[in-house]
Amino acid sequence: MTVDLTTIIKAYDVRGTVPDPFSPAVAEAVGAAFARVVVLPDRADDGDAAARPEVVIGNDMRDSGPELVEAFARGLTAAGVDVVLIGLCSTDGLYYASGVRHAPGAMFTASHNPAEYNGIKLCRPGARPVGEATGLAEVRAAAQRFLDSGLPDPVAEPGTVQEMDLLGDYAAFLRSLVDLSGIRPLKVVVDAGNGMGGHTVPAVLGTAAGLPALPLEIVPLYFELDGTFPNHEANPLEPENLRDLQAAVVEHGADLGLAFDGDADRCFVVDEAGRAVTPSAVTALVGLRELAKEQAAGREATIIHNLITSQAVPELLQAAGATTVRTRVGHSFIKAQMADHGAVFGGEHSAHYYFRDFWFADTGMLAAMHVLAALGEQPHPMSALSEMYEPYVASGEINSRVDDVPAARARVLDAYLEAYPDVVLDDLDGATVSHWDATPRWWFNLRASNTEPLLRLNVEAADADIMEKVRDDVLSLVRAARGEGELA
Template sequence: MFPKPKPLLVPNTYAYESEPMVKATGFREYDARWLFGKEINLMGIQALGMGLGALIAELGQKQEIVTGHDFRGYSASIKYALMTGLMAAGCKVHDIGLAVTPMAYFAQFDLDVPCVAMVTASHNDNGWTGVKMGASKPLTFGPDEMTRLKEIVLNAEFKNKAGGSYQFHENYPARYIADLTNRPKLKRKLKVVVACGNGTAGAFAPQVMEAIGCEVIPLDTELDHTFPKYNPNPEDMEMLHAIRDAVLEHKADVGLGFDGDGDRCGVVDNAGEEIFADKVGVMLARDMSAVHKDATFVVDVKSTGLFVTDPVLQKQNAKTTYWKTGHSYMKRRTNELKALAGFEKSGHFFFNAPVGRGYDDGLVSAIAICEMMDRAPGKTMADLKEALPKTWSSPTMSPHCADETKYGVVAAVVKHFEDAQKKGDKVAGQSIRDLVTVNGVRVTCEDGSWGLVRASSNKPELVVVVESPISEARMHDMFEAMNVVLRTHPEVGAYNQTI
């Protein structure tokens, strides 16, 4: 029998090397994230693999799975421990080696394999590890599957089965790159900064963008799992500013930044201005709904209100639904509604046919952006951005809040604003026009200014975003209104960045 995981073991002891350690909070809403060594050990990863194999069988799915790993110093060892557990549970494992996460999603279709387990901590700081999992392409696990997986692993409900096997797919990235680049070359010669923050995308993104016809200016594309300059996260201003500097230095048409596991893409225009991903989504929605009539889009609650108010989208009869933040939630909703695309403010974009297969891929997003520019000859990326109605938007701001307390804090904040709406209280000097509570609370005032508070799904943080179609001052008013409520909760710590 494989031992039941412990929540905590002391390193450099017999127990640490002989028993699984798995901290319960690592099971997130739609994937898993732990501090490696402190919250999970290699035997804990093996237990995760055994539990995932048991869950796949429980779901009635064929026990065959694709796995790959990102470029961190410990990711390969974690993948091998995971595969040991999967094979012990009777799974056939298809190993594609070093990969960006969407390469693993692509492999499910390409190899006709139903399940996926990608070892990645995405853009999290060094020290973190994690696994993105799914058992029904192109979808990944949501809360129901993650809750059941947590029960199986922590209660050691493992079922050792014969029949587990292993297959390595040599030089698999070539198949993924060929799939991405099998398209007509761009008519317009675009000079593109390709920024990877020394993350995994650096191994693949430059050659993909060159193959579609771009002149590539590589920025931090060398693989370095210490992330020596900044975390590969295109929502962080440090990475965006590095891209800005490169765009201006090389007089590039656009800067494209990829996160640590390559499923997100950030954008800087030719003037060196960052365009937050939700605004890029509006631009792409305009472009796509001009070609595909009566298009439906799904966007997350962190995203700009322009998806509803933009006159071009209204004229093209595009419809938009706001939904929960999180790649699994958005992927599922985009799939359920058969939407043309889903856009998340973090930069996860989900394109259904004919553009994509429904999963998030930063390179598919980058290609879509270049093709949008190709269809707008004579216009720069800045021109396309300036054509949008003006709004003032914050970056995603994340105050620290422990995993054990963050959901309770958010529930209290939701109740505060629900009570305020019932009583007719003002927020930032105005009445509440609308509350959206599918994921935290999004408070919209009479003038369209809004603020969001929700719990991060993969880090011990809250998420705060504000926007105003009126002025920068009104954006700051909304931030103050949200922050005042948060500061009544001592569990809420310092922000990673503010406006």
Template sequence: MGSLVRAFKAYDIRGRLPEELNEEIAYRIGRGYSDYLKAKKVAVGYDIRLSSESLANALQKGLIDGGAEVLDLGLVGTEEVYFATSHLKLDGGIMVTASHNPKEYNGMKLIREQSKPISGDSGLDEIKHLVATQDYTQSEDIVLYESKSQRYDICGEYTQHLLGYLNRDVLRPLRIVVNAGNGAAGHMLDNLEAYLPFEFIKINHNPDGNFPNGIPNPLLPENRQATIDAVIEHKADFGVAWDGDVDRCFLFDENGQFIEGYYIVGMLAQAFLNKEPKTKIIHDPRLTWNTIDVVTKAGGIAVQSKTGHAFIKERMRQEDAVYGGEMSAHHYFRDFAYCDSGMLPWLLIAELVSEQGQSLSQFVEKAQNSYPISGEINRHVSDAKSAVQRVLDVFSDSAVITDKTDGISMEFGDWRFNLRSSNTEPVVRLNVESRGNPELVEVKTKQILALLEE
């Protein structure tokens, strides 16, 4: 039965088609989810992958045989499943997506009431056990499936929710390149367009599971050029690109320069603190100084959390934080059931740019100069634990602060680093930053990499 659950990971479900994920397994996941949650009404959505609709249909049958009714959202972004679940007060939601993984993969993201995440130690392990051990047999009652599954278009309600974050009176007629990557962002942009004074330059706009322009993952430098070229050609105010299921967005300034997610966290923290001073902002430990600086100067409170959506969301609920941001381009919002959204970040930044009358490059220039970074560097190592210990041994005596919230973070007055081991492969991830000294970042990065490779 192990072959039935190979797609279960620490935070979600993700596997190769058809051996790790197929319609039979999707059906069993629906049954296991229903049995575990005793859910009465569940939202189901799916991304643009060619396998997603059939997997979603099998999933729905499992949910219905398990006693649930289904709201079929159709082709949507992950955040629309999050929104539908909390907004309509459902018992849970499931998004069929493999996000930015290669097209021979698919997966699922599971949530429960109030859009709370279901991950390894919060229900996913229990569902995995049910999928692996229970004798689930599919009903042949087509009438039952048709009566218990209702098509529901959430996009109009979600559009109004997004607009509720903005003061549209301050918005200027910006020209914005929007690159949906042939993923699920296009319909959301089309719905927003009627309410905003922006001119959209749309590229790779139509959903296409064949991925004619490559897998939508703007974290990869080779996937950024189309957005860069369009920003420059159309003299746009800035550019935005999304991953396939729209839960991450990536920004480019008016010169086509890609902006690291770390600096976007600072901008969004500023945007929220402008509206709600003295509130809490959650950040991850990988890169911190710019975020802490921005939040402190704006009168807010910066709170560090372990990396990962389940940890960030839980900490935000504990602290009642208005916003949480990770340098990986995941941004979380209190008024969005503490969930991550790929639409809200660029909208809030468009408002900030409009209101302040500055370009995006002007906004991030100070932060980039004040806190230069290495960017996240991944290294394959034979023994991650030993590699990390070598680094600790060299730097422990001189570190002013050593923090083990997530991997090791060490501070030295004018520079700091975070080093983390992957949970799933022999890889370590390094981030280095300094106070205004890019040469120091380069020197220290090389020093740590040399220690890792010994």
């Protein structure tokens, strides 16, 4: 039975259970489609059609990775595309390879999904994303044809395959962007969640790549690469997955803790008391550091943030002289805005951090290095440092399953627009209702899931009582059985 690729190739990447529906045959078809839809046309558009095209491929620690990589590479080489296999790597390690070699890339990972999943993140040269609006829909359509009707005949001169280890070069490149040599000694607990952080942290923050030692004592948690995730899910966005790190930070008297997700492209921070530091606070901290670097060079700076980040992010950055741009949730949107504005930095509430100096791509490791530098360059604890960037109270993202998403959304908006005629409403991504320029200060965003009957709520206010009231009122309206809900 033919696989329906719309079930595994979505807006941003390929993701599915292995081997059904995500089989080696599917991987080979996607490789063949990627070659013909993206790789070869891009080479022709660059005026270099005669040169041998190349694709770099990496994979995370999942057992299914090598077989899927091999099949994907067959699809590429049969089309005349050379393949560079960089082996085990983090997603930002693949972006580094794509950037430094100016080649398209494919990262085999399912990030924090369970062991039975795998996937592919595709990019153009320079780590430029391939999403539904930038080629992925066409890749999906071509791959579907190949699955249904057979793969194209191989070209007369197929591509070659070579292996290359870029881990040391990746580590050295990141070290060149943030100088940690002069910071005070820090004890850092790192929870890799049995994901790729266990591979990259020793290289970047340790001496595994032959780099000079840093004044860091790393206490490792779950550095053993294991795609079955035997200790906890490798998704630090869920609070329960931070508990081991929080306990270890306190137990070891550490200065802070760092947690990486499965493919180590996201980084979360815990202070010395075991309290989570919000990604919004990290966005403000790193953004101000990148802004200061630009200002020292006599340049202005633009910084991107999505609409779920704290209101403190644009307030602090604008006060320091930055231009800020608010964007939709999702890496494809923020990466596009980064490139369009030449932004020096971008941050999301989900702990994805994007850097101009990293080909506008996201790298949790580089964000972690900025946090270590900011902490180590001054004498105060992480809690005091992060407090500067967390003046408000947020709910975090709350999901509600509803039978009728448009009706639930309408209930909320009708009630709030009637009760608060001075609110500002915008629909950049879902509905954002803001009372921030009035008293009391609060805002909330209500977004529908793209794939499930869910509404996602984020609330922020100037104090906890107001946040809790707005949160509870909105949730009661969202979850009302009928449309008679009213604000308390």
